[in-house]
Amino acid sequence: MGVKGLQYFMDCCCPEVCVTVNLRDMAEQHVARSPDTAPCSDSTDPTLVVDGMACLRHWYSCKNWVCGGQWREYMDVLQSWVEAFNSAGIRLVFFFDGVVEEQKRKEWVKRRRRVNGEISKIFRYIKAHEEQPGRELFCLPSGLATFTCFALRSFGQEVFCSVQEADYEVASYARQHGSMGILGQDSDFIIYDRKKSPVPHHGAPQGQMVLAVSQFVSSLWGREEEEPGHILQSMTLSAFHQELLERGICAYLLPGQEGLHRNEVSARPPASAFEKYVSPEILKACREKHVAAEGFMVYGVVCEGVIECSNTLEDEEDTELLPQALVYKPCRQHIYGLLLGHDGSAVDPPAIREWFVYPGNPLKEPDVVHPVSLPCGRPSLDSLWFGTGSNVSALRLTSFLTIFDCQEFSELYGTVDASLLAALCLVTYIVLQVQTVSQEDVDAYLSQVVCLSVKSPQDIRQIKLPFLSSRAVQLGSLYVRGLSHLLGANCASGCPLPNAALMPWHSFDGVLFHSKYLLAHSGTDKTVLLDSDSSCLSLFLHLREKLLETCRKRGRVLQSRPRHSATGQSHKTTTGPRGRERPTGWPSGGGERWKSRGEMTGAPRHGGGWRERAEESREQSDHDNRERLWERGGHRGGEMRGSQHFHHFYPECHGEGPQSTSHRPKQSRGRSYRSRGRYRLAPRWSEPPAPGT
Incomplete structure (x- = not known):
């Protein structure tokens, strides 16, 4: 996470070390001298090691970001960026943070709290x-780092997720492979391998100290005449500060460097701590998938016992919509149960420590979440990951769908596009968990995923939103966070669906969703909502009926709750900010109008926001942690009173397998964006590689 003030010091005291370079010329020079300077390089191409996390803000240059992300446009930007380097003959290797080391947890929490204030x-x-x-x-849109890893892999790039401090792994890789350089923005890279000390500095004492430390670091290479210990003594430090300096320097020693040995300061539990719950083959596969950026969530659960989730665009003043961490908690519990459940044993699976950022969580300590077994029992994880045959394929699909309480959708497998099946599972799960989700919300979700498949990037860029809804912003982020849970469930189940089908650029665009949300809540006719496309309308109605049927079986009845009206309809309008007309049904001032109509089904009846409610929930017993936090209290609008325990929703499992609001602008659709037939058939992606590889 860098050294505070070091970058500023370099800019002020050593400006000569900061220069502008031409990467194409630099690459040619690197190739010319590579036989002498990079004998261990595994490629003849000059290589840049990219700190992916440092580049995310540069990569996401799309105009609209608050609605949940313009994922197709982002893919175009990202691909163009990669091609620019490839055209210059530069090979790229990407690293992303895969863990948060415990010694950095306080700083991580501090940053998350700061971002909460900005949100x-x-x-x-x-x-x-x-x-x-x-x-x-x-x-940044939710899940950007997670999905960028998969995007870069789809472009044929080498991508790695770290198992310790990412900066250290970046610097280690660059040194071991004779890379041309590191592309990043972190003062840690100034310290790692700073072979030559700057010229002597006779300025302020602070500058002299920094240069003395620099000389000390250089001496650890064994290329200086002076011994490291002599340099430490010449700095006239107290014993305490000398030890502190030694430990700090050791943290930046790379593999193969001489002198002091790098301290292993990681507080993570060893993988062997979970070996009684999973086989050695599973542990090995978890690590390999994680490092290769092919998996999600499973490494943190199986090998670490801890997972984290950064900030999400959620309004802490709006108590109607649950925070995403609580919405998807039952889903995660079933993923944990699938990964760590132990059939035929009296030993309970270990609890997972969750560091999830959401309104009401002070992040003083992790939430302790217990695994919950699937209703039909825990299938053998080794069979799910390494088995073959039609029975195993059916078991993978059943496990995946059961995690989201959508096992009936197995009949749709192979008859609709895999991305549509995944989106239907996700929307159905959201409806079952969040009682305030309305029929209009569902129409917005499903219409946008159906219409997205027939829209070109140019079509989406032409969408103009008349205004923004804070509630739609939250629903967009909730959906994208759900995609990452789909990805985690898919990995845990042995990948019954191709991971590519779960990527947001196949089922979500923030601006398109927002436009559909405004149309749906204004009472727009379904034909207009589906862009007057009969094929899209037919598919939309088919998916919606499947969702409604599943909800009815579980006692969940969707209600119509339009949030505003279109111009000219019955609701009169009032003057909004800057003289705009705003429908009276539209919430203003933080949504107080809608909150005053009553709390959501199952929410606590007392006052207070999510902060107070979360504090109370953290004091519940372990048994209560297994219950859905919103399973208490009243109802409104004719909905079912209360709700069932999550696992009661499951029937017996079986093993069988599988813009304007007034008119639509004329769309120009290329042939490649038009689906054939009534429903889109068969997944467009090839079968996923064998699980465990």
Whole structure:
């Protein structure tokens, strides 16, 4: 996470070390001297090791970000960026943070709290102005780092997720493979392997100290005449500060460097701590998938016993919608149960420590979440991951669907596109977990995923939103976070669906969803909602009926709750910010109008926001942790009172396998974007590789 003030010091005291370079020329020079300087290089091409996390803000240059992400446009930007380097003959190797080391946890929490404050400002701005704030309040779309790994792999790039501090792995790889350089923005890279000390500095004492430390680091290579110990003594440090300096320097020693040995400061439990719950082959596969950026969630659960989730665009003042961490908690519990459940044993599976950022969580300690077995029992994880045959394929699909309480959808497998099946599972799960989700919300979700498949990137860029809804912003982020849970469930189940089908650029665009949300809540006719496309309309109605049928079986009845009306309809309008007309049914001032109509089904009846409620929930017993946190209390609008325990929803499992709001602008659709036939058939992606490889 860098050394505070070091970059500023370099800029002020050593400006000569910061230079502008031409990467194409630099690559040619590197190739010319590579036989002498990089004998261990595994490629003849000059290589840049890219710190992916440092580049995310540069890569996501799309205009609209608050609605959940413009994923197809982002893919185009990312691909163009990669091709620019490839055209210059530069090979790229990407590294992303795969873990948060415990010694960095306090700093991680500090940053997450700071971002929470910025998110609060974003929602206050949206509710006051009904538009996206400026770049000064920019926040990356949810899941951007996770899905960028898969995007880069789809472009044929080498991508790695770290198992310790990512900066250390970046520097280690660059040194071991004779790379041309590191592309990143972190002062750690100034310290790693700083072979030559700058010229003597006779300025301020602080500058002299930094240069003395630099000389000491250089001496650890064994290329200096002076011994490391002599340099330490010449710095006239106290015993305490000398030891502190030694430990700090050791943290930056790379493999193969001489002198002091790098301390292993990781507090993570060894993988062997879970060996009684999974086989050695599973442990090995978890690590390999994680390092290769092919998996999600399983490494943290099986090998670490801890997972984390960064900030999400959620309005802490809106108590109607549950935070995403709580919405998907039952899903995660079943994933944990699938991974760590132990059939025929009296030993309970270990609890998982969750560091999830959400309104009401002070992040003082992790949430302790217990695994919950699937209703039909825990299938053998080795069979799911390494088995073959039609029975195993059916078991993988059943396990995946059961995690989301959608096992009936197995009949759709192979008859609709895999991305549609995944989206239907996700929307159905959201409806079952969040009682305030309305029929209009479902129509928005399903219509956008159906219409996205027939829209070109140019079509999407032409969408103009009349105003923004803070609630739609939250629903968009909730959906994208759900895609990452689909990915985790798919990995845990042995990949019954191709991971590519779960990527957001196949089922979600923030601006398109927002436009569908505004149309659906204004009472727009379904034909208009589906862009007057009969094929899309037919598919939409088919998927919606499957969702409604599944919900009815579980006692969940969707209600119509339009949030505003279209111009000219029965609701009269009032003047909004900056003289705009705003429908009276539209929430203003933080959504107080809608909150005053009653709390969501199962929410606590007392006052207070999510912060107070979360504090109370953290004091519940372990048994209560297994219960859905929103399973208490009243109802409204004719909905079912209360709700069942999550695992009661499952029947007996079987083993069988599988813009304007007034008119639509004329769309120009290429042939490649038009589906054939009534429903899109068969997944477009090839079968996934054998599990465990």
